[in-house]
Amino acid sequence: MSDETQISVRDVSLSYGPIVAALDLTFDVRRGEFVSLIGPSGCGKSSALRAIGGLLSPQTGEVHLGGSVVRGPRPKEISFVFQDLALYPWRSALRNVEVALQFAGVTRKERRARAMEALHLVGLGDVPNRFPNQLSGGMQQRVAIARALVSDASVLLLDEPFAALDEQTRLRLGGQLLTLLEEQGKTVVFVTHSLSEAAYLSDRIVVMGPRPATIKEVISVPLPRPRHPSMMRAPEFHELTDRLSSLLFEDDRGPS
Amino acid sequence: MSATTERVTAARSGRNTRKTLARQAIALRSATIAAAVVAWELVARGPMRHNDFLAAPSKVVTDGLSFVLQPDTLLALWQTTFRFLIAFLIVAVAGSALGLVMGRLHRHIFLGARDVVTVLYALPMVPFYPLFVLWAGLGTRSEIAFGVIHGMIPVILMTMSASAQVEPNLISSGETMGASRFQRLLFIIVPSVLPDIVSALKIGAALTLLGVLLAELMISINGVGSFITNQITNHQAAWLNAIVLVVCLGAVVINTGLGWIERRASRWRT
Numbered sequence: 001m002s003d004e005t006q007i008s009v010r011d012v013s014l015s016y017g018p019i020v021a022a023l024d025l026t027f028d029v030r031r032g033e034f035v036s037l038i039g040p041s042g043c044g045k046s047s048a049l050r051a052i053g054g055l056l057s058p059q060t061g062e063v064h065l066g067g068s069v070v071r072g073p074r075p076k077e078i079s080f081v082f083q084d085l086a087l088y089p090w091r092s093a094l095r096n097v098e099v100a101l102q103f104a105g106v107t108r109k110e111r112r113a114r115a116m117e118a119l120h121l122v123g124l125g126d127v128p129n130r131f132p133n134q135l136s137g138g139m140q141q142r143v144a145i146a147r148a149l150v151s152d153a154s155v156l157l158l159d160e161p162f163a164a165l166d167e168q169t170r171l172r173l174g175g176q177l178l179t180l181l182e183e184q185g186k187t188v189v190f191v192t193h194s195l196s197e198a199a200y201l202s203d204r205i206v207v208m209g210p211r212p213a214t215i216k217e218v219i220s221v222p223l224p225r226p227r228h229p230s231m232m233r234a235p236e237f238h239e240l241t242d243r244l245s246s247l248l249f250e251d252d253r254g255p256s
Numbered sequence: 257m258s259a260t261t262e263r264v265t266a267a268r269s270g271r272n273t274r275k276t277l278a279r280q281a282i283a284l285r286s287a288t289i290a291a292a293v294v295a296w297e298l299v300a301r302g303p304m305r306h307n308d309f310l311a312a313p314s315k316v317v318t319d320g321l322s323f324v325l326q327p328d329t330l331l332a333l334w335q336t337t338f339r340f341l342i343a344f345l346i347v348a349v350a351g352s353a354l355g356l357v358m359g360r361l362h363r364h365i366f367l368g369a370r371d372v373v374t375v376l377y378a379l380p381m382v383p384f385y386p387l388f389v390l391w392a393g394l395g396t397r398s399e400i401a402f403g404v405i406h407g408m409i410p411v412i413l414m415t416m417s418a419s420a421q422v423e424p425n426l427i428s429s430g431e432t433m434g435a436s437r438f439q440r441l442l443f444i445i446v447p448s449v450l451p452d453i454v455s456a457l458k459i460g461a462a463l464t465l466l467g468v469l470l471a472e473l474m475i476s477i478n479g480v481g482s483f484i485t486n487q488i489t490n491h492q493a494a495w496l497n498a499i500v501l502v503v504c505l506g507a508v509v510i511n512t513g514l515g516w517i518e519r520r521a522s523r524w525r526t
Binding site for chain 2: 053054055073080082083084089091099103131132133147151
């Protein structure tokens with residue numbers, strides 16, 4: 001990770017019509033850093049991610065990427081993995097990965113080779129011709145990640161990509177993803193509502209309050225890299241998750 | 257017997273049971289159709305033997321088949337087939353294109369457009385046929401136009417609803433990968449609604465044929481519809497029934513063909 005700021009979110013407020021989703025968000029992400037956004041459901045974490053990805057224009061404030069203001073999707077620099085994965089069910093795994101290169105105008109031969117390579121990278125080199133409905137949830141997840149990696153964008157935005165998986169698979173896949181992203185030097189912004197996932201994967205965690213989302217605190221994770229599952233039993237890990245949960249629950253006024 | 261041979265034998269007997277079941281299913285299906293034909297034969301020879309418009313199936317085959325093969329009848333069949341094909345081509349291309357685009361319009365424009373199309377769908381078109389003749393003239397053009405209007409409305413309606421419901425994240429993901437507006441239409445919206453378009457075309461084909469035949473039955477000088485009117489006037493039950501059967505056969509062929517395409521196009525949907 002370098003000290004260079006790659007993504008800079010400045011006083012960003014987001015709204016859908018009259019509904020304010022987020023207020024005055026300000027945080028930075030350094031090149032090669034893994035930053036998680038956590039907060040209660042519906043607090044506007046996903047909206048913040050969409051704003052970074054250029055899919056949602058801020059009402060006020062700006063998002064900067066590599067020094068220039070983000071005004072729309074930037075496929076060469078940012079790839080996005082959606083919560084529902086947004087795989088194209090009529091395309092095979094291989095062709096789902098290829099589509100990112102197809103839109104970028106890469107020739108058929110090159111995109112086939114690169115897509116195959118990306119599938120190998122996520123451990124799906126043996127099932128390129130299966131369709132999404134023939135793959136398990138975890139495998140679909142890997143296809144979506146391969147599609148995001150194939151374009152060589154330096155920033156990866158992940159919107160609760162493991163939400164549909166069980167805790168075990170989620171942490172295992174997360175760990176594998178982490179290793180892969182470290183090797184490739186990607187900058188990652190990761191939305192999740194799992195405290196242990198955020199603590200295990202991130203360099204820093206942006207904790208958001210209930211809607212309209214504001215930033216409550218930005219916490220640096222004290223665990224060294226590379227991460228290992230045994231770290232989840234370390235006292236620092238438990239201190240961190242305790243702190244996260246007390247931050248998240250302090251506004252909770254009990255069942256409404 | 258070793259475990260492997262046991263498994264092989266079990267698999268084989270499983271296959272055989274499936275084959276037997278499939279054979280039984282076909283037998284039962286054929287028997288149902290045969291029973292309907294026999295019932296028709298009995299009714300036509302029994303209580304309705306003096307009816308001028310219903311002939312027994314045996315008579316339809318013996319008298320009717322030779323009639324269908326006469327040059328005049330073949331010409332009428334060709335005229336109707338030609339009109340249907342042209343009308344259906346227009347329905348398939350223009351109907352699905354219009355539906356695709358209308359489904360992607362601004363939400364409230366889409367809803368307004370859908371109201372208009374829904375009213376048109378509910379409206380019986382038959383009373384307006386004389387207007388079509390006045391606009392397009394008597395003959396092939398007005399018959400094609402009447403077929404088009406019947407088939408087009410449901411195709412537009414079904415396609416536009418499907419196109420409006422494409423999963424928004426599929427389109428957003430296209431945007432994040434740099435797809436242009438045209439690429440999103442061609443590579444995301446079209447494939448995701450293709451199964452709905454084919455289902456719509458199946459209904460559209462039946463209604464297009466209906467429109468062409470209605471036009472021919474009402475004000476027309478040739479084609480199958482006009483031929484049917486003549487056979488009714490001439491009390492030629494066997495001929496009448498034979499040509500109706502040929503129309504049925506045509507409809508079955510179209511429906512089966514489109515059904516096959518529909519199954520192929522929607523294989524990825526579960």
